[in-house]
Amino acid sequence: MKYNEISHFSHPQHTLTLDYTETPFKCDGCKEVGIGSHYRCSFCDFDLHTHCAIPSLSIHHPFYTKCSFQFFSRPPGNTPRYCNACEKDVTGFVYHCKSCGFDLHPCCAKLPMVLDDGETNLYLYRKVRAPCHKCGRKGRSWSYRSSCKKYNLHVACVREMLVENWHELYFGYGKGIKKLENRIPSLKNTLQTPHKRRKGKVKKCCEMAGLALQFVISAVLGDPTSLIAGVIGTLMS
Numbered sequence: 001m002k003y004n005e006i007s008h009f010s011h012p013q014h015t016l017t018l019d020y021t022e023t024p025f026k027c028d029g030c031k032e033v034g035i036g037s038h039y040r041c042s043f044c045d046f047d048l049h050t051h052c053a054i055p056s057l058s059i060h061h062p063f064y065t066k067c068s069f070q071f072f073s074r075p076p077g078n079t080p081r082y083c084n085a086c087e088k089d090v091t092g093f094v095y096h097c098k099s100c101g102f103d104l105h106p107c108c109a110k111l112p113m114v115l116d117d118g119e120t121n122l123y124l125y126r127k128v129r130a131p132c133h134k135c136g137r138k139g140r141s142w143s144y145r146s147s148c149k150k151y152n153l154h155v156a157c158v159r160e161m162l163v164e165n166w167h168e169l170y171f172g173y174g175k176g177i178k179k180l181e182n183r184i185p186s187l188k189n190t191l192q193t194p195h196k197r198r199k200g201k202v203k204k205c206c207e208m209a210g211l212a213l214q215f216v217i218s219a220v221l222g223d224p225t226s227l228i229a230g231v232i233g234t235l236m237s
Contacts, residue, residue, distance in 0.1 A: 006039060008053060010073065014041045016053060027052055027222075029073075030105050031092040036223025049222040051106040052093050059095055059109060063126045063142075067102055069095035069109065083108050085142045086159040086220070107222040108155065111142070115219060121147040122216065128152050134161070144216045153216050 004018040010029060016039035027034045029052030039053035040046065055071045072094050075081045081090040085108035095104045115122040128143040134157035141156035 006053060008039070008048065010048070011041055011044070011046050014043055014046075016041050016046070016048065018050075024221075027092070029053070029093040030107065032088075032105060032107065033221060034107070034223070035221040036218075038222070049107055051110045051222060055093065055106060061104070061109060062113070064097065064100065064102060067097040067100050069097050069102070069104060071106075072096050075103070085109070085111065085155055087141045087156040088159050107220065108142075111155070111219050115144060115216065122151075123147065132157055134158070144219075155216070155220060158216050158220050 005015045008016055018037065019040040020037050021035065024033055024035050025038065025047045026032070027038070027049045028046050029048045032049075034047065034049045037050055039048045039050065057071055059069045059071075061067065061069065074092065075090045075094055076096055076098075081094070081096075081103050082088060083090055083094075083105045084102045085104055088105070090103050090105065093106050095106065095109045096102070111124055113124045115124075122144040123146075125143050125145055127139055128145050129138055130145070130149070130152050131138050132140070132143065132152050132154045134153055137154075141154045143152050143154050145152045
């Protein structure tokens with residue numbers, strides 16, 4: 001077996017090979033959207049986030065210091081479950097804490113605590129009392145907040161935007177190969193701009209908020225790289 005190949009319990013008939021794509025895919029493990037580096041079976045069109053392909057049997061998260069999350073290949077129990085990070089349904093691979101009942105998608109469980117865009121750091125918080133630049137509401141799900149404390153983005157809002165556009169993402173393009181710019185949902189007009197400032201300052205504020213959104217999307221998709229964020233950023237212009 002090559003160094004970039006793995007065997008996985010969810011797809012025993014073939015090995016999975018490390019691949020990279022700028023086309024969104026649906027992970028066959030956690031059932032969520034992904035992009036970038038992942039493991040794939042080209043024979044069966046089977047894809048896994050790297051976090052789903054090589055999961056940890058158990059993890060601890062700094063937001064839940066008393067919890068021990070165990071990896072499950074399917075949601076435990078018979079009742080619907082949702083991810084405590086992004087508030088979306090859990091329908092596949094999941095990290096579950098038996099004592100507290102908390103659940104985390106594999107990619108949400110591995111969200112970086114800090115995203116560095118080269119100018120401003122974005123820090124992951126369990127709750128932020130400032131309004132989100134996407135929905136304008138406070139509280140809610142985990143959020144990324146800039147070091148200047150002016151820009152906040154709910155992980156739930158980013159996930160919702162991806163889910164709402166999933167049909168267009170996955171099915172909405174015609175025959176042939178198109179560029180990524182046509183496959184990622186448009187981000188225009190998605191940011192709340194309730195700023196009463198001079199035009200130049202408002203523009204700069206929105207540009208920074210848009211840049212933050214690019215990096216958070218990259219992290220939620222399972223590949224928080226500047227390359228993916230930069231390509232997504234072309235849609236902001």
